[in-house]
Amino acid sequence: MGLIKTVYNQFIVKSYKNNLGKDVIISIIARGVNTLLSLILLSFSLKVLSPNDYGVWLTVSALYSWVTLFDFGAQNTLRNVLAIDLSSKNENNMRGTILTNSFAFTLLISVIFLILSTVLFNVCDFSTLLKIKHGNKTDINNLVFISLIIFGIKLFSNNYNTILTALQKAYMAIVISVISSLCTIIILVLAYTLKQDISILNYGLAVLVTDVVFSFLLPIIYLRQMKFKYNFSLRLLNYNYFKKNLLGNNIKFFILSSLVVLTFFSTNLFIGIILSYEDVAVYNLVNKYFNIITLFSIVALNPIWTKVAMYYGTNNYLEINRLLKKTQLYFLFFILFGLTLLLFDTRFYSFFGHDKIIVGRYVSTVAMLSMLQLFYNNIYAYFLNGMNAIFIQIIGFVIAAIIIYPCYYYFCHYLQMGVLGAFLVQIIVYIPNTVMFPIFLKRQLK
Template sequence: MIQNISLGYQKVLSYLNGGGTRNVKAKKNILSSIFIKGASILMSLAMVPLTIEYVNPSRYGIWLTLSSIVGWFAFFDIGLTQGLRNKFAEAIAVGDAKQAKVYVSTTYAALVLIFFVVWVLFLITNSFLDWTEILKVDASMTSELSVLVIIVFTYFCLQFILKTVTSILTADQQPAKASFIELVGQFMALLSIYLLVATTEGSLINLGLALCISPILVLVLANYVLFNKKYKAYKPSISNIDFKHAKSLFQLGGKFFIIQIAAIVQYESANIIIARNFSTTDVTAFNIVYRYFGILNMAFAIFLTPFWSASTEAFMKNDLQWIKSSVKKYNYLNLILVLVGLVMLFFAQDIYNLWLGEGTLEIDFKLSLWGLIFFSIFLFGNTYVSFLNGISALRIQFWSSIISPFLYILVAIYLINELNLGVFALFVAALIANINGAILAPLQYYMIVVKNKKGFWLK
């Protein structure tokens, strides 16, 4: 038996170390990510009922809606971390450590300046905002919500600066390590919520502190350790901040900036639209479905994440065959996940009851059905979008991203107010607005990789 185990172990090692350097990195990261993301999914699932138990479904909906509103401010990073991911990968690919350090230093400096100004302006503005009116909740919660929004906003600002280190890890084709950092932060937050449930009464302020402080402390530690060990050569410094020299970083970041706005509007505005047209309990129902079928996306991301930066390297070396082979494999994986999703849909309500507790929340089957349809099409387009992001072919995505947020909101409002559709209208609107992922990105990939076209398609 021991001999069989040893033989099996040797076969696994042989598989992991087989192929080129790019494939070896990808396989090792995928294997590590399976365990890390698996643990992350379990923690995410455990977090929801625990949090609802602590503050009840309605107040949990308030938390989700408030987080979504604050999440809109994510666009102030103007795509810098995504731009850094590509530029850092390119610099490392050609062995230019000095250029890579300039990109890292400049990105950190820009993010600190931007988010400090945004944070100060928000503190001033917050005193004039009535969050009970914005969220359509009881006026007695005025002071509680005012404090909570400051906690959440401060967390978002710090997170966007400190998470730059995870972009560097991903650019270096080590997404598993980036995911591990997030996992540790998630575990600390879960532990904090568990302690709150055991020792205190339900409080949105306590919830905000528990969910915000733990991940920040983990990110601070990660920055300190990585920049004093593995990435010491790229440790940010004032002397290496050079906005002029990093002009290309900001140009690329500007394109990602617009694309990020589109994504934020689509994802974050959903909770706000639901809260204002239905109820905060419906916000919770929508997010339960989103998290449930989002498991498919999390599973797909385990395999897809290395593809972005690996595409950067492969395309620079004109290894189109590797790209074609990879896309084909991702499409097969996408089909398998859709079949898994159909099984998930069949048992959806039973799992909701098991997950949240019998009778906690009744979720319309149509909401679950459209959640599955949305994620199935989203996963298909994600493969092509990831490749195009990796080679910085963003112009088509850039222009479609300018249109899609307006299309999404208009369609959602029309479906709700004119056709009287339920909460699932948000998934339908997202599908209609997803022009780039469903149609344009696959077409652009085909023209670049299969037809070997350049010019318009590569910009």
């Protein structure tokens, strides 16, 4: 109880007096609602789709993580540069130049990606590439193509959510996600009521179209209500400025993002290929439950990243150290939260999985430890991101990217550990990050 009281007083009560604390608290509430809606959607999905079809959908939707690589780190760079500019008291800020060049770059790569997606659709059989043995191949190919088109549009629309984060309004991105999730559930329930059989293609269309419409329009509407001035102008396009202030950081963040995707977001694809797409459904049910830890932690860390960037821009290392201590207290609280989740895991699987999926206690325990380790690593990674000190992260993720796939094959396939092996591998490959990140951050703050 003493620990909980300390966290509450230091991180919640005192923090709420500034914009950062308000952003964190509102984000946590919004994320809680959004997590509940995602669980309802998961439960409904397993009701209308077979575990195999749901596993296929999860694998296709996970391709978005690969698509985000095509922004070449632009969103992370925009967040840092814009946050520093907004913290400046200089009236002659560079906001217009920053936004014009960033938007122009992401628009260009979005158009290129859409063209490439169209070409791939006409020359590739996606169902064969993904080794999907069951289901309608035409529907699956169409679903992958539509997904790629919508993901390409989101490459550009993500700029607006990045602006909200730089303005310390990250919670609005989550609120928008809540609205999108709620509308998606309503549409699917109505479709199921009118027509009991929902194909994987129609299911995917409902989720994807709703998401892209809301993620594009609502941030624009909110920013206009805030009277945020974009100051877009073709005369502000400046290649020299882009090359000097944006491109260099873009490349660093692109390398880091590529490594993160290779290690974090390829699990669905790998499990589907070497095990089965039903195992993908099992993995994601467990991951969805314990990922609550990660979701709530990222809610807090996103605005902290922005705040660190602002402090770093003014060389205020004292405030960065104070913020780090508060965040470390927050992690201790989540250890207790993780143990609490472990007590109710079987009830969760039974209720939301409709008893279609059986999960062992060892799988849940290792999954919980994996998520806590991820949260711990993210604390230091986000602080380093805010200081543009990402070289050590690149080293850590290079190590992980090299060993993760041999480890997956060895533990999941050779030792026949299945989904348990997947979670165990995720702990093993990130041990170097767990050791290196805190040491490097401490050196940066000296």
